Structures are given as C-alpha cells and as structure tokens.
Amino acid sequence: MERKQAYINQRDKAKSTTKGKQLANAHMAHYNHTTRDPQANAFYHSAQWKHMRDYVYAKAMGICQVCGNAVTDRKIVDHIHPLKVAPSEKLDKDNLWTLCYRCHNIKTQLEESIKEQPNGDNKLKHASRDWWKKVIGERIK
Numbered sequence: 001m002e003r004k005q006a007y008i009n010q011r012d013k014a015k016s017t018t019k020g021k022q023l024a025n026a027h028m029a030h031y032n033h034t035t036r037d038p039q040a041n042a043f044y045h046s047a048q049w050k051h052m053r054d055y056v057y058a059k060a061m062g063i064c065q066v067c068g069n070a071v072t073d074r075k076i077v078d079h080i081h082p083l084k085v086a087p088s089e090k091l092d093k094d095n096l097w098t099l100c101y102r103c104h105n106i107k108t109q110l111e112e113s114i115k116e117q118p119n120g121d122n123k124l125k126h127a128s129r130d131w132w133k134k135v136i137g138e139r140i141k
C-alpha cells in the first residue's frame with residue numbers, strides 16, 4: 001500500500017472513534033485559527049485592531065466582563081459576534097469586550113459547538129453580550 005493511502009486509512013480509522021473525532025475537531029479548530037486564515041491573522045496584526053483592542057481593554061480596566069477577574073496574562077479582547085460570522089462588526093466597540101483566559105476559552109469552545117448546529121453561524125451572529133454572560137457564567141460557577 002502506498003504511504004499516502006496508509007495515512008488516509010489510519011486517519012479515517014482514528015476519526016471513527018469519539019476520541020479520534022474530538023482530536024480531529026480540536027486540530028481543525030487550531031488550524032483554522034492559525035494556518036488557514038491569513039486574512040484573520042492580518043487583521044489581528046493591524047494598527048486599527050491594536051488601537052481598538054487597547055481602547056476596549058483600558059475602558060474595562062483590565063477586568064473580565066464575565067467573571068470580574070483581572071486579566072493579567074495578556075490583553076484578551078474578544079469579538080462577541082465572532083469575526084468570521086460578523087466581519088462588519090470587527091472594529092465595532094459595541095461588539096468587543098475584555099475576557100480572562102478562562103472565560104475566553106469557554107466562549108471559544110461554545111462557539112465551536114454552536115457552529116456545528118443547524119443555523120449555527122446565524123445564532124453566533126445574534127447572540128448578545130447578556131446571553132454570553134449567562135452561559136459562560138453558568139460554566140464557571
């Protein structure tokens with residue numbers, strides 16, 4: 001068997017298990033965030049974004065808008081309606097908030113699973129700040 005075919009077979013076999021599927025999804029999510037999206041990467045390096053990020057972070061005084069913890073490790077300013085589904089709101093301060101590492105992680109995971117649902121992108125496009133506060137808050141109790 002050719003090496004490529006052997007690789008594909010092994011990959012498909014791995015994907016047939018729940019654990020394998022989770023690993024594949026986690027890998028895809030990471031890949032989407034880094035390698036596959038040069039446009040998003042360019043945005044996050046733009047002066048416009050850095051300016052807006054610093055403004056939102058300063059206004060929140062470095063406090064997580066969900067749990068109230070200080071955001072000390074790095075400036076996490078999150079798009080409430082994700083960049084991918086609401087690109088027109090990417091520099092809208094009403095669509096941005098400061099989150100701590102933990103709350104941001106929870107939100108990102110929830111976004112990944114909502115995306116899989118029917119009409120998922122549309123749900124993400126309209127989920128409000130208060131809704132996110134509630135669902136993230138329920139998970140950090």
Ligand SMILES: [Zn+2]
Binds near residue numbers: 064065067103
């Ligand atoms: Zn938090």
